[in-house]
Amino acid sequence: xxxxxxxxxxxxxxxxxxxxxxxxxxxxxxxxxxxxxxxxxxxxxxxxxxxxxxxxxxxxxxxxxxxxxxxxxxxxxxxxxxxxxxxxxxxxxxxxxxxxxxxxxxxxxxxxxxxxxxxxxxxxxxxxxxxxxxxxxxxxxxxxxxxxxxxxxxxxxxxxxxxxxxxxxxxxxxxxxxxxxxxxxxxxxxxxxxxxxxxxxxxxxxxxxxxxxxxxxxxxxxxxxxxxxxxxxxxxxxxxxxxxxxxxxxxxxxxxxxxxxxxxxxxxxxxxxxxxxxxxxxxxxxxxxxxxxxxxxxxxxxxxxxxxxxxxxxxxxxxxxxxxxxxxxxxxxxxxxxxxxxxxxxxxxxxxxxxxxxxxxxxxxxxxxxxxxxxxxxxxxxxxxxxxxxxxxxxxxxxxxxxxxxxxxxxxxxxxxxxxxxxxxxxxxxxxxxxxxxxxxxxxxxxxxxxxxxxxxxxxxxxxxxxxxxxxxxxxxxxxxxxxxxxxxxxxxxxxxxxxxxxxxxxxxxxxxxxxxxxxxxxxxxxxxxxxxxxxxxxxxxxxxxxxxxxxxxxxxxxxxxxxxxxxxxxxxxxxxxxxxxxxxxxxxxxxxxxxxxxxxxxxxxxxxxxxxxxxxxxxxxxxxxxxxxxxxxxxxxxxxxxxxxxxxxxxxxxxxxxxxxxxxxxxxxxxxxxxxxxxxxxxxxxxxxxxxxxx
Amino acid sequence: xxxxxxxxxxxxxxxxxxxxxxxxxxxxxxxxxxxxxxxxxxxxxxxxxxxxxxxxxxxxxxxxxxxxxxxxxxxxxxxxxxxxxxxxxxxxxxxxxxxxxxxxxxxxxxxxxxxxxxxxxxxxxxxxxxxxxxxxxxxxxxxxxxxxxxxxxxxxxx
Numbered sequence: 008x009x010x011x012x013x014x015x016x017x018x019x020x021x022x023x024x025x026x027x028x029x030x031x032x033x034x035x036x037x038x039x040x041x042x043x044x045x046x047x048x049x050x051x052x053x054x055x056x057x058x059x060x061x062x063x064x065x066x067x068x069x070x071x072x073x074x075x076x077x078x079x080x081x082x083x084x085x086x087x088x089x090x091x092x093x094x095x096x097x098x099x100x101x102x103x104x105x106x107x108x109x110x111x112x113x114x115x116x117x118x119x120x121x122x123x124x125x126x127x128x129x130x131x132x133x134x135x136x137x138x139x140x141x142x143x144x145x146x147x148x149x150x151x152x153x154x155x156x157x158x159x160x161x162x163x164x165x166x167x168x169x170x171x172x173x174x175x176x177x178x179x180x181x182x183x184x185x186x187x188x189x190x191x192x193x194x195x196x197x198x199x200x201x202x203x204x205x206x207x208x209x210x211x212x213x214x215x216x217x218x219x220x221x222x223x224x225x226x227x228x229x230x231x232x233x234x235x236x237x238x239x240x241x242x243x244x245x246x247x248x249x250x251x252x253x254x255x256x257x258x259x260x261x262x263x264x265x266x267x268x269x270x271x272x273x274x275x276x277x278x279x280x281x282x283x284x285x286x287x288x289x290x291x292x293x294x295x296x297x298x299x300x301x302x303x304x305x306x307x308x309x310x311x312x313x314x315x316x317x318x319x320x321x322x323x324x325x326x327x328x329x330x331x332x333x334x335x336x337x338x339x340x341x342x343x344x345x346x347x348x349x350x351x352x353x354x355x356x357x358x359x360x361x362x363x364x365x366x367x368x369x370x371x372x373x374x375x376x377x378x379x380x381x382x383x384x385x386x387x388x389x390x391x392x393x394x395x396x397x398x399x400x401x402x403x404x405x406x407x408x409x410x411x412x413x414x415x416x417x418x419x420x421x422x423x424x425x426x427x428x429x430x431x432x433x434x435x436x437x438x439x440x441x442x443x444x445x446x447x448x449x450x451x452x453x454x455x456x457x458x459x460x461x462x463x464x465x466x467x468x469x470x471x472x473x474x475x476x477x478x479x480x481x482x483x484x485x486x487x488x489x490x491x492x493x494x495x496x497x498x499x500x501x502x503x504x505x506x507x508x509x510x511x512x513x514x515x516x517x518x519x520x521x522x523x524x525x526x527x528x529x530x531x532x533x534x535x536x537x538x539x540x541x542x543x544x545x546x547x548x549x550x551x552x553x554x555x556x557x558x559x560x561x562x563x564x565x566x567x568x569x570x571x572x573x574x575x576x577x578x579x580x581x582x583x584x585x586x587x588x589x590x591x592x593x594x595x596x597x598x599x600x601x602x603x604x605x606x607x608x609x610x611x612x613x614x615x616x617x618x619x620x621x622x623x624x625x626x627x628x629x630x631x632x633x634x635x636x637x638x639x640x641x642x643x644x645x646x647x648x649x650x651x652x653x654x655x656x657x658x659x660x661x662x663x664x665x666x667x668x669x670x671x672x673x674x675x676x677x678x679x680x681x682x683x684x685x686x687x688x689x690x691x692x693x694x695x696x697x698x699x700x701x702x703x
Numbered sequence: 704x705x706x707x708x709x710x711x712x713x714x715x716x717x718x719x720x721x722x723x724x725x726x727x728x729x730x731x732x733x734x735x736x737x738x739x740x741x742x743x744x745x746x747x748x749x750x751x752x753x754x755x756x757x758x759x760x761x762x763x764x765x766x767x768x769x770x771x772x773x774x775x776x777x778x779x780x781x782x783x784x785x786x787x788x789x790x791x792x793x794x795x796x797x798x799x800x801x802x803x804x805x806x807x808x809x810x811x812x813x814x815x816x817x818x819x820x821x822x823x824x825x826x827x828x829x830x831x832x833x834x835x836x837x838x839x840x841x842x843x844x845x846x847x848x849x850x851x852x853x854x855x856x857x858x859x860x861x
Contacts, residue, residue, distance in 0.1 A: 069803030069840045198796060205804030206792040206811060208739020208779035215738035223733075267729050337743050337751055337805040337839045386741075386805030387839050418744045605799055605842065612841030635748040635837060643833045646843045 014175050024169045025053040025130055027123040028102070028177045050102060051080055051123050053131070057151050057166025059084060059091050061120065064104025064361055065112050066096035067201060068385035068392070069609075070665045071602040072112045074199045078599060079117050082192040083124035083184050085148035086165065093200065096357075096382025098364045106359035108390060108491060109564065113598060113661045118184075125185070126178040134168045187596055187657045196601030201384065211383045213356040214341035218411035221343070222251065223266035224404050225273040227259040228420060232487045232628030233283035240277035247272050253407055260404055262412065286486050286627040292430045293328050299484040300453050303472035307462065315447040315468035319438030322447075323510055327435075327503040329455075329673075329691040330622035332428035332492055333421075333632070335640055338386020340424070341415035344401035346371075351402055352379045358392040370399050371406055389613075390491035394426050419633040426490030427623055429477050431455035433503035437466075443515045445508075445526050452500060454484060459497030459563045459670055460504065464526040486628045493610075494666035497563045498617060498673055502691060505559035505674025509550060509681060518547035519558050519678060531593060535567045535654050536560055539591035542652045543571035550682040555586075557679025559671035564663020566594040567654075570611070570671045572647075574679040581699030583619055583680055585645070590668050591652040595659030604651045607668040611649055614672030615641045622692050710771045713781025721768055728752045728763035731778060739779035739808045743837070750836030753809040753816070754778045760816025779808035782815065790853050791815055800849035802840035810836050814850045823854050 018026060028050040051061045061080050067073040077091040094100050096107075104116075128148065135153035136143045145156050154162035187194065204210030227239065236259070241252045244261050250272045251262040261272035287295035316322070342355040351371060357363050360380040368375040385392060401414040416424065431454040438447035448462055448469040456476035462469055477496040479485050492498075512522035520540045527533055539545075539558065548554070555574045562568075573587040588611050597603050620639040624631040632638040673691055681687045686701040708719045712735070721730065731737045731754070743751030745764050752763040755777040756770070782789040791814050794800070801807040810833070817824060817832040824832070829850055838846060 069801075071802070199799065201804065202796040202801070203788075205801050205807050206788065206795045207783055208737075208808045210804055211738070212741075212805060214742070215732075217736055217738070265725075265729065265733060267726060335839055337749065337803070337837060338741070339743075384804060387803040389839075415742070418746075601799060605802065605845065608844050609802060609841045612843055613839070615841075634744055634746060636746075640837060640839060641841055641843070642835075642837060643843045643847065644830050646830075646847065649844055 018173050018175050021052050022054065023173045024055060025127060025172050025174045026176070027051055027127045027130070028175065029119040029123040051120070051127060053127060053165055053169045055166055055170035057090060057164050057169070059086055060094055061091060062094045062101045063116065063120070064096060064098075064101045065116060066107045066358060066360065066382045066385050068107065068358065068388040070112070070606065071199060071599070072107070073201050074197065075113060075598045075602055076117070076120055077200055078192050078195070078197065079121050080124045082190060083121045084128050086151040088192055088197050090151055096360045097379070098360050099379045103361050106362060106393060107388070108358055108393060109663070111663070114565065114663055117598070117661060121184045122178050126176060130174065130176060131165055131168050135163050138163050138168065193598050194600070196599050199602075204384070212338055212341070212386050213343055213354045213383055214338070214413060214415040215383070216343040216354045216413070218343065218345055221411045221413060222262040222264060222408060223269045224260045224262045224400070224412050224414050225269045226400055226414065227273065227276055227278060228423060229283075230280055230629065231283035232630070233286075234280040234628065237279040237281055239279070243275040243277065244272040247275065251408055253404060255403070255407065258400060258403060260400070262404065262408065266415075283628040288626045289330060289622065289624045292330070293432050296430060296432060296454055296484055300474040303451070303474045306457060306471045306473060308470050309466070310468035312447065312449050312468050312470045315438060316436065316449065319447055321439045321514065323437045323439070323507065323514065325435050325503070325507045325510060325689060327433045327499070327506065327689050329431055329499050329502070331430050331489075331625070332617045332621050333425050333623055333638060334389045334391025334492060335421065335638065336387030336389060336391060339416035339418060339421040340392065340395065340397045341413065342395070342398040342401040343411065343413040344398070344405035345411040346402070346405040346409070350377050350379070351405070352381065353398050353402055354381045354383055355395060355398045356385050356392055357382055357395050357398065358385065358388045358390070359395070363395050363398055367398060367402050371402055389493045390495060391425055393490060394488065396424055418635070422623070422633050422638065423630050424488070426488040428492030428495065428617070429454050429479065429485060429489040431477070431496075431499050433499060435503060435507045437507060437511060439511050439515055443517050443522060443525055445511065454479070455496040455499040458495060458500065459561055460500035461562065462504075463529045463532050463560070463562060464508070464523070465528045466526070486625070487630070493613070494563050494670050497561065497666070497670045499691075501559060501561040501670045502673025502677065505561070505671060506677045506687065506689070509557070509678040510687065513550045513681070516549045518549055520545055521547055523558070523560065531656070532560060532562070532567055535569045535591045535593050538652050538654050539569040539571045539589055542591060542650055543589040545571060550678070551685040552682055555679050555683035557675045557677065557682055559674030559678060561667065561670040563667040563670045566592060566662040566664065566667040568592045568667040568671055570668070570675040572675045572679050574676060574683055576680055576683045576698065578684070578702055581695035581697070581702065583676065583693060583698060585615060585647045585676060587648045589650045589652070591654055592668060593654040593656045594664050594667065595662040596657050597653055598661050600653060603653060603664045606664045607651050608649050610666065610669035611672065612641055612646060614669040615645050618673050618676050618692060620692050620694060622694070708768045708772055710773065711775040713777060719768070723767060723769040723772065725768050726764060727754070727766040727768060727771060730768055731763060737778050737780050741805055741808060743806070743809070748835070749806070750813055751806050751809040753812040753836065755812055755816045755819070758816070758819050760813045777812070777815070779812055782811065789815070790856065791818070791850070794849040794852045795846070798845045798849040798852060800842055800846040802842050806836060806838045810838065810846055817850075818854060826851070829854070
């Protein structure tokens with residue numbers, strides 16, 4: 008859609024009707040400071056049957072945007088939700104989009120889509136005004152039917168108005184939209200549009216694509232990151248009936264129509280590997296990272312940190328650590344590719360269909376126009392489906408074999424080729440005065456970046472130094488790929504900050520909620536904190552109160568989230584059981600309260616994993632966790648009682664919802680463990696062994 | 704060696720000429736095109752591939768064709784009848800017991816197996832029975848609510 012754009016052929020291609028194309032204002036994109044592209048487009052089409060199709064490069068991976076985007080379009084267009092069809096993540100049919108991540112869909116794409124819908128409504132009202140012979144201001148719209156105010160029988164449907172039209176309009180996201188008070192579809196919680204597909208097994212994922220002659224490929228993987236293939240004897244695999252062996256440019260694969268036979272053929276390959284160079288292991292990684300830290304970027308300097316440090320009478324120093332965390336979506340990475348007549352089509356489990364298309368064009372030396380990426384339902388992403396080795400492999404193998412090819416990762420491959428949430432370190436030095444006010448905040452973060460690290464406590468002397476972000480520092484700090492993981496870097500920053508704030512509160516003998524309020528001028532956060540405390544039934548007591556209560560505050564994706572938790576600690580095993588979590592969240596206007604609540608509940612329950620058990624174990628380049636036996640993710644029995652309070656704030660447009668509530672989990676639980684036991688754990692995850700060691 | 708395997712699948716007789724050591728999961732997904740049953744871990748740790756054999760929830764990745772010879776197998780595709788969702792499916796929709804949906808067929812089939820054996824299980828029994836099914840989106844709260852809403856219903860058909 009970017010570049011030259013032929014309106015007439017585009018209109019013909021979509022089948023005519025009324026089409027509204029949206030160009031997001033560059034200023035709105037730049038304001039996010041994330042390099043979001045300036046040419047983000049959306050469009051919707053009203054056909055002569057009155058059906059509305061929304062074309063969006065975003066993808067549905069469980070976060071519910073298929074439904075919330077449809078709600079937004081329906082609201083501003085004036086149709087029922089059932090009139091909307093969503094076409095998502097198909098590079099041939101949808102406008103360019105950078106990808107689905109960063110809780111940006113509702114915040115960034117939502118306004119653009121609503122503007123398109125509002126514009127379409129104006130076009131339809133103009134057409135209806137001509138048809139019915141009355142001025143626009145005498146018309147009302149209900150569920151896709153325009154009628155004359157007070158004369159319901161004088162009416163015309165959107166479908167009838169669109170019939171025979173070939174109208175294309177471009178708008179920006181300034182078009183007048185309906186206000187919260189006018190909402191009939193937004194602000195409600197309809198059943199999800201993907202529900203029937205998902206409970207019947209009819210919903211297709213990338214590995215469910217079936218094409219005539221499809222070959223299932225298994226790719227030879229190294230035993231460790233850094234091991235190089237010296238040679239491979241493929242003769243035994245080649246003897247197997249129906250097995251195709253491909254050896255090309257660093258890619259060795261065996262293919263068969265039956266995935267189990269392909270797996271057996273993989274077992275018959277006799278590879279010889281050069282040994283992987285030695286490197287840090289799970290325990291040694293933090294020293295290794297500190298030794299590799301790049302020069303810091305200095306942010307948020309206030310007052311005179313050095314003078315405040317020298318003058319401080321009560322100083323506090325803490326170091327926090329967190330290991331690598333896997334995404335471990337239930338759907339391993341999968342892609343199905345077919346190459347016919349010079350055109351490549353790939354069905355991919357990806358959060359980034361358009362960047363994937365462009366990369367595949369490079370890999371196969373094709374014009375991007377000759378590549379189509381289709382994104383079926385994605386079985387969980389959490390940031391881990393931004394990369395896509397499997398798409399490259401499937402595409403190359405399809406071209407080489409001349410057959411449709413599927414590459415679907417095994418669980419072990421998923422744990423090996425993931426782009427992990429990086430191991431990282433935070434060091435904090437702070438000081439308190441006699442009145443329980445924070446006077447100094449000197450914050451150093453290594454390899455997690457500064458997301459959610461911004462200080463909303465009032466401190467006169469503060470500084471943040473960022474030694475490398477969560478993408479790594481380009482100096483081989485990490486032995487395996489790292490990348491975004493649900494609120495990248497924010498989980499660590501908030502764990503460290505909120506833990507350290509409690510260290511000071513405990514030393515001052517002040518209740519943790521009271522201590523925060525005493526040091527916090529941010530009215531929005533005060534309101535959210537008080538809402539959480541009230542819903543929890545918080546009563547003041549200095550920690551450790553032995554109640555096992557903890558609180559933590561975070562701002563992420565422009566939403567404010569406060570968690571109050573209750574834990575029980577089994578002193579003999581060191582096992583932490585989270586009994587109860589109360590979340591108060593201010594996310595601005597809430598598009599779909601039930602959907603937002605689901606995202607909060609999922610964030611909280613998923614967050615139990617990185618806080619309590621999840622840490623990838625490795626030795627040099629060798630990944631030791633290969634499945635869910637040793638890598639423990641939350642299961643049903645872990646489920647705490649969860650209560651959610653959506654703090655009303657209709658003055659702020661809709662903000663991110665998929666990530667904010669996972670962010671304070673580390674701090675809230677660490678603080679609750681301290682409150683229960685009087686001991687603090689400074690490293691995530693807080694495994695039973697680490698809790699036990701802290702208690703000893 | 705290929706041999707004749709017969710079973711009842713989603714209410715219909717099925718005859719296959721196949722190596723009976725092959726894994727049910729892959730036979731369902733490839734030969735029979737029933738892709739609702741998902742691969743998640745391959746070793747029976749996650750529950751994504753759960754199907755019901757003779758009324759009992761089993762992991763299709765740990766089941767061979769020989770294991771289902773002359774047996775009755777129900778997959779997620781066989782649960783809705785006459786175009787109507789099974790009450791458990793309806794409850795997952797109504798309660799929002801899913802997000803990405805990948806674990807959902809396995810969750811529903813495991814719950815189906817549980818409620819066949821015990822239509823009114825205690826909460827502890829539900830948690831115990833569902834512990835082997837992972838939902839990475841962690842929609843557990845609503846999954847539990849969905850299952851309990853069916854188990855509390857008298858006269859429903861599990």
